[in-house]
Amino acid sequence: MTYCVAMRLASGMIFVSDSRTNAGVDHISSFRKLHVFQQNDERTLVLQSAGNLATSQSVLSLLRRDIGEAEKPHLLNSGSMYDIALLVGETLRNVIKRDGDEFGGTLLLGGQIRGEAPRLFQIYPQGNFIESSVDTPYFQIGESKYGKPIIDRVLRYETPLNQAMQCALISMDSTLASNISVGLPLDAMVYHSDSFSDSEQYHITDQHPYFSQIRQLWSKGLLSVFSQLPPLQL
Amino acid sequence: MTYCVAMRLASGMIFVSDSRTNAGVDHISSFRKLHVFQQNDERTLVLQSAGNLATSQSVLSLLRRDIGEAEKPHLLNSGSMYDIALLVGETLRNVIKRDGDEFGGTLLLGGQIRGEAPRLFQIYPQGNFIESSVDTPYFQIGESKYGKPIIDRVLRYETPLNQAMQCALISMDSTLASNISVGLPLDAMVYHSDSFSDSEQYHITDQHPYFSQIRQLWSKGLLSVFSQLPPLQL
Numbered sequence: 245m246t247y248c249v250a251m252r253l254a255s256g257m258i259f260v261s262d263s264r265t266n267a268g269v270d271h272i273s274s275f276r277k278l279h280v281f282q283q284n285d286e287r288t289l290v291l292q293s294a295g296n297l298a299t300s301q302s303v304l305s306l307l308r309r310d311i312g313e314a315e316k317p318h319l320l321n322s323g324s325m326y327d328i329a330l331l332v333g334e335t336l337r338n339v340i341k342r343d344g345d346e347f348g349g350t351l352l353l354g355g356q357i358r359g360e361a362p363r364l365f366q367i368y369p370q371g372n373f374i375e376s377s378v379d380t381p382y383f384q385i386g387e388s389k390y391g392k393p394i395i396d397r398v399l400r401y402e403t404p405l406n407q408a409m410q411c412a413l414i415s416m417d418s419t420l421a422s423n424i425s426v427g428l429p430l431d432a433m434v435y436h437s438d439s440f441s442d443s444e445q446y447h448i449t450d451q452h453p454y455f456s457q458i459r460q461l462w463s464k465g466l467l468s469v470f471s472q473l474p475p476l477q478l
Numbered sequence: 479m480t481y482c483v484a485m486r487l488a489s490g491m492i493f494v495s496d497s498r499t500n501a502g503v504d505h506i507s508s509f510r511k512l513h514v515f516q517q518n519d520e521r522t523l524v525l526q527s528a529g530n531l532a533t534s535q536s537v538l539s540l541l542r543r544d545i546g547e548a549e550k551p552h553l554l555n556s557g558s559m560y561d562i563a564l565l566v567g568e569t570l571r572n573v574i575k576r577d578g579d580e581f582g583g584t585l586l587l588g589g590q591i592r593g594e595a596p597r598l599f600q601i602y603p604q605g606n607f608i609e610s611s612v613d614t615p616y617f618q619i620g621e622s623k624y625g626k627p628i629i630d631r632v633l634r635y636e637t638p639l640n641q642a643m644q645c646a647l648i649s650m651d652s653t654l655a656s657n658i659s660v661g662l663p664l665d666a667m668v669y670h671s672d673s674f675s676d677s678e679q680y681h682i683t684d685q686h687p688y689f690s691q692i693r694q695l696w697s698k699g700l701l702s703v704f705s706q707l708p709p710l711q712l
Contacts, residue, residue, distance in 0.1 A: 389623030393652040397697060398704055406710040414704070418627040432712065446712040454711045461707060463631060469699030470632055470648065476640040477688045478666065478680040 245425035246277055246386030248292040249395070249412050250352045252364035252376045254402050257354050257435040259290050260412040262386075262420070264427030265297050278431035279304055281311075281319045282442040287357040288435060289319055289328065294386035295349030295369070302339045303349070307332065325363040329353055329373045337371030345369075350385045355435070362437050390422045391415030405434055410458065413448075417459050430455070479659035480511055480620030482526040483629070483646050484586045486598035486610045488636050491588050491669040493524050494646040496620075496654070498661030499531050512665035513538055515545075515553045516676040521591045522669060523553055523562065528620035529583030529603070536573045537583070541566065559597040563587055563607045571605030579603075584619045589669070596671050624656045625649030639668055644692065647682075651693050664689070 246265070251258040261277040275297060281289040291307075293300035310318040322328045332353055340348060348369040356362040364376040366383040376383060381401045384392065391414075398411045409432065419426045430448040435441075448455045480499070485492040495511040509531060515523040525541075527534035544552040556562045566587055574582055582603040590596040598610040600617040610617060615635045618626065625648075632645045643666065653660045668678040682689050 387623075389621075389656070390627050392656045393624050393627075394700070394704075396656050397700055409710050409712070410704070410707055414707075422623070422626045422630050434712075444712075448712070454708075458707050462703065465703030465706070466628070466631055466700070469696065469703060470628075470644070472699070473644055473648075473692050473695060474688075476643050478643070478668075478678075478682070 245423070246294040247384070247388065247391065247416065247419045247423075247426045248277055248294055248352055248386055249382060249384045249388075249391065249415060250290070250292060250354050250364055251382040251399065251408050251412065252354060252362055253381055253399075253405065253408055256405050256437045256439075257290070257356075257362050257364065258405060258408045258412050259292060259352075259354060259431075259433045259435070260409075260416055261292050261431045262416065262426045263429050263431065264425060274427070274429065276431055278433065280433065280442045280445065281355075283320050283440075285358070285440050287320065287355065288440050288442050289353070289355035290433060290435070291332065292352040292385065293349060294351075296343075296347040299336070299339050299343060299347045299349040300351070302343070303332070303335050303351070306335050306339070323357070325353075325355060325357055325360055325365070328355075328357075329365040329367060329375075333367045333371035333373050336367060336369065340369050352383055352385055356437065356440065358440065362435065387419055387423050387426050390419040394418060405436065409434060413455060413458060414462055417462060479657070480528040481618070481622065481625065481650065481653045481657075481660045482511055482528055482586055482620055483616060483618045483622075483625070483649060484524070484526060484588050484598055485616040485633065485642050485646065486588060486596055487615055487639065487642055490639050490671045490673075491524070491590075491596050491598065492639060492642045492646050493526060493586075493588060493665075493667040493669070494643075494650055495526050495665050496650065496660045497663050497665065498659060508661070508663065510665055512667065514667065514676045514679065515589075517554050517674075519592070519674050521554065521589065522674050522676050523587070523589035524667060524669070525566065526586040526619065527583060528585075530581040533570070533573050533577060533581045533583040534585070536577070537566070537569050537585070540569050540573070557591070559587075559589060559591055559594060559599070562589075562591075563599040563601060563609075567601045567605035567607050570601060570603065574603050586617055586619055590671065590674065592674065596669065621653055621657050621660050624653040625651075628652060639670065643668060647689060647692060648696055651696060
C-alpha cells in the first residue's frame with residue numbers, strides 16, 4: 245500500500261509520500277510516489293500516486309512522453325491546473341480501461357501555474373476529481389485512516405507551512421507505526437505560493453536526524469499526556 | 479459503521495463499543511453493540527458486533543433462543559470458550575449463508591468460564607476465528623484504523639485494567655473525531671479475571687463527565703506536545 249498526504253494552505257502547499265510498494269508480503273520494494281514537474285518561474289506541479297504500481301507508472305510514462313509535443317495538451321503547456329487535472333484524469337482512466345479495473349489507482353495533483361492561485365486535486369480511478377477548499381485543505385490517499393486524527397486536530401487553512409509539514413510528518417509516523425504496508429523513506433516537498441520553485445524537496449530515511457527526533461519526542465509526549473490523565477472514573 | 483475494541487490483559491478484559499448504525503446518511507440510529515451473557519459465579523460472556531445490523535441481530539436472537547434448551551449446546555452450557563466461539567461462528571456463518579454474503583458481519587467474543595482463563599476471540603463472517611495472545615492482546619472490529627495508533631503506543635499485556643480502559647476511550651475519541659459513522663453513546667465493560675461478574679458496565683453519553691474531561695485533556699495535551707516540537711529542520 246501507500247500513504248500520501250497533500251495540503252493546500254494559505255501560504256502554500258505541503259506534500260509527503262511514503263515509498264513502500266508491495267505485491268504480497270514477499271515482494272516489498274521502494275518506489276518514489278512523489279513526482280515533480282517544473283518549468284522555472286512559470287509552473288510547479290506535483291503528482292502523488294496510490295494504488296497499483298503498474299498503473300501509476302504507466303500514467304507517469306504517458307504524461308512524460310507527451311511533454312514537448314506541440315500539437316497536444318501536456319503537463320507543461322496546459323493553461324490551468326483544472327486543464328491539467330482533466331488531462332491526468334483522462335490518462336488515468338485510459339490506463340485503467342486498458343489494463344483492467346482491478347489495477348486501480350488514485351492520484352493527488354497539486355501545484356501552481358502563473359496567473360492562478362495554487363490548487364490541489366484528488367483524482368479518482370474513474371478520471372473525475374475533487375478540489376480542496378478552505379474548509380477541507382488537505383487530501384490523503386492510500387492508508388489514510390491511521391494518520392487522519394492528528395491532521396484533523398492540528399491543521400487549519402491558516403496553519404503555517406513549517407507547522408503543516410510537522411503535522412504531515414507526525415501523521416506519517418502514526419501510519420508507519422500501525423501499518424507495515426507503509427514504509428520509509430519518505431519524499432517530502434514544501435511549496436511556497438508564487439515561488440514557482442521545486443527547490444524544497446526532501447528525502448527522509450530512517451537515519452534522518454530531525455524526523456527521528458520528532459518521532460521520539462512525539463511518542464514520549466503522547467505517553468506523558470496519557471499518563472497524566474486523571475484516574476479512571478466511570 | 480461501528481467501532482468496537484476488546485482487550486484481554488494479564489488482569490482481565492476491557493470492552494468498548496460505539497452505538498451508531500447507519501443505512502445511508504439519512505437513516506442513522508443507535509443500537510447497542512455490546513451484549514453480555516452472565517451466569518453468576520460460573521461464566522461471563524461478552525459479544526460485540528460490527529457489520530450488517532440485521533445479521534448481528536439475527537445471530538443474537540438465535541443464540542438467545544437456544545439458551546435453556548437442554549439437548550443442544552448453547553451459550554450457557556458449552557464447556558469452554560473455544561466451544562462457544564465455535565457455536566457463535568457457526569451461527570454467524572449460517573445467518574450470512576441464509577441472508578446473503580452482502581450482509582456480512584464480524585464479532586468479538588470475550589469472557590471466562592470457570593476452570594479456564596479469560597479468552598478473547600475475533601470471529602469472521604466465514605465462521606472461523608482467531609484468539610488474542612500476549613503479543614497481540616487486543617482486537618478491533620469496524621472502523622479500526624483511526625484508533626489503532628494510540629493502542630499500539632500504549633497497550634501491553636501487562637497494562638492495568640484502568641489504564642487499558644483509558645486507552646480504549648482515547649482510541650474511541652480519535653475515531654469519533656475523524657469518522658462520522660462512529661458515534662456516541664458508548665457501551666463499556668471492565669471484567670476482572672476470576673470475578674465471573676458483569677457488574678462493571680458503563681453507558682457513556684456525550685454528557686459523561688469523565689469521558690468529556692479526558693477528551694478535552696487529551697486534545698489539549700496533543701496540541702501542547704505538537705506545539706513543543708523543535709522547529710522544522712529538513
